[in-house]
Amino acid sequence: MTASLAVTDPVLHDFAEDVGAADPVAVAGGRTRWAVGGALADDARILAAPTGIVAYAAPEMTVQVRAGTTVAELDAALASHGQRTALPDRGGTVGGAIAVGENAVETLGRGRLRDAVLQVRYVSAEGELVTGGGPVVKNVTGYNLPKLMTGSLGTLGLIAEVILRTNPIPAARQWLVASEVDPMAVADAVHAPGAVLFDGTSTWVLLEGHAPDLAAETAALGSVGSFAEADGPPTLPPHRWSLTPAAAAAFPDGRFVASIGVGTVWADTPQPARPADTGAAAIAARMKHNFDPTGRLNPGRQAGA
């Protein structure tokens, strides 16, 4: 019987053929986060993922897009229908963003990247096309391969295409900034901000929603401090730290921008290595072995390294 999710797109089959089944291989997107996870082995053959938006069903709030498509191109297509996704635009590709798994600065408003990936199609170590997840917004059919692939840095499979959940762009958006205010009090004063950022001195807040609500929230912020309109978030330092929300709000010193309520901190220095739970590391090692026994996918790289 024909499988419902059988891959019929010849472009994806060509990509699978290019990947093949034997030698070390990796995919390069925009190389905007090329260093994440360690250095790629010298002998790896480098491929580009297929490009193009395959299907965009705005009323379904889903978009099917090939991995090599730039996030900017996707954003432009969605924006023309008043929608957006959780993917951050760092100048790279959709597949790169998902393989790395980092959230956008506006995580609170856009949602987490891991929750946006409804279906993933990837090429396995054996050169086969595999589909995980499904094409609809709610789906618990089988094991969650989309979650496993998100943030796996292409070490378990090379992402070829995804179906993403989209969301409406709010009717009104406004960044505000104030100095010498308690960022936690700011976060508490507004109901559902798109982002609250703190650099040790100033606090930026992104308000999103219907215009009258933004006016009311802006007024509510007046009781916390003296806010002025801002063009956008502050410039982010280059290194990304993953902390608990509480630890991020108390980030020690140096130049930094902390995402309040989320826990991401952008800083001048890299985050010290985090000790992995040994049990989880053992599962991850078995996972790698099960998916890529010869270690040919993205050799040299390790998720979380």
Added chain:
Amino acid sequence: MRLLDRLTRRGAAVVDPLVADLRAALAPERVRMDGAERALMAKDASVFGGGVAGPTCFPTSTAEVQAIMRVAARHDSPIVPRGAGTGLAGGAIPLGAPVVVSLQKMNRILEIDEANRIAWVEPGLINLDLSRHLHPHGWHFAPDPSSQSVCTLGGNVANNSGGPHCLAYGVTDAHIVALEVVLPDGEAVMLGGLDAEPAGLDLRGAFVGGEGTLGITTRIAVRLTRNPPAVRTLLLSFSSVRAAAQTVSDIIAAGIVPAALEVMDQRITVAVENFVSAGYPTDAAAVLLAEIEGLEAGVDIDAARIDEIGRANGATDVRRAGSDAERELLWKGRKTAFGAIAQLAPDYYLHDTVVPRSALADVLEEVYEIADRHDVVVMNVFHAGDGNLHPLLLFDAREEGTLERVHAAGAEILRASLAAGGVLSGEHGIGVEKQRFMGELFSDADLEHQNRLRRAFDPLCRANPGKVLPEGHSCADIQQLRAVPTGVWG
């Protein structure tokens, strides 16, 4: 005569070594093997026949779950975790006479950590008890299955459960931050973490929805969701199910994402109204319950738009809940819909499929036709905003041949959903119910990769064998062959 009966008849002189070891590891009174307990543990809330339960353990700590796992491993016995037994896909039905691990005694809220916006809870905690506890502090747990007054958080994690408010907030998976789990070899492992982007593979994401086949959850860090400042609840009446379904599509297409969009057809509305007297219109072919949450001005803007879209689709009446009490009553009607069925038939089969929202109306028409063709009464109450259908097939199991007709109709409904571009399950999981259909959605390679994920957690296939993946794609067959002839309980 089965070995169990022989052992029981001969009294306490002979105790199965597995049971003896479990009793030594826990406490004798927390390892039960009497007939009543085994009968209770043999089934869940689904229509599927009971399995065969081995000894049932009631651990009270992670260390005890580890001890049970180690004893089971030593005896080469499968294990099956169990919450409240409200699962509808047969996920908790014990196959191969496994050790049943009931988490109902591990039901505490361990910590509310507002600074990190999470709560640590134990898996046996009842979903609604958590939200009731959090509410006065300004928070709640967003996933709200219809069974939330009885189902447990551990069960929600196992099935990646949904509920009406998952339209805006996402299913359970989006609300699980970290998990302590005990693997089938007895090791306790922390998956995920409280930090923004935990390092390494997303094993927490892979574990949620594993239906008990990857290990046993012992502690859960759940994300806290702010209580909304404003809520508006609307009840729209329609003269056709198609008009209600079209309204749902049009609301989403208009860029509005309500907290919930639920549809009930006339048959179920009448049953519910008899049951709770919530003021549901019994003359409408379908009602749409729409709820919007957020800030004051925005909820009014969205409510007015929904009203307008509904009327454009021919809504015969649009009612707004005027008070919290009225709102709660409307929700009580929706959430007790399954209980209300008891007036009409002794048994029901609650199905769970998903279709694209734009296909809702067409697939619903097919569902009614399929039911008619099989001479089965069908009612529909469903999470329309997600495209998540819940056809309820009514029957009387005492009538010969009825259950067969119900299963035949159920299979056709599944295939109609798949043909419309949908999937097999939106929130109930696969369990033993939908395994044989997995191959109609996924290719052999897809299923093989799901099995790779499973075996990274459970290389020996000892956790809840015989679930999710169809025969030929899991080690379930091997496990059961091994368990039945050697198992004392088979």
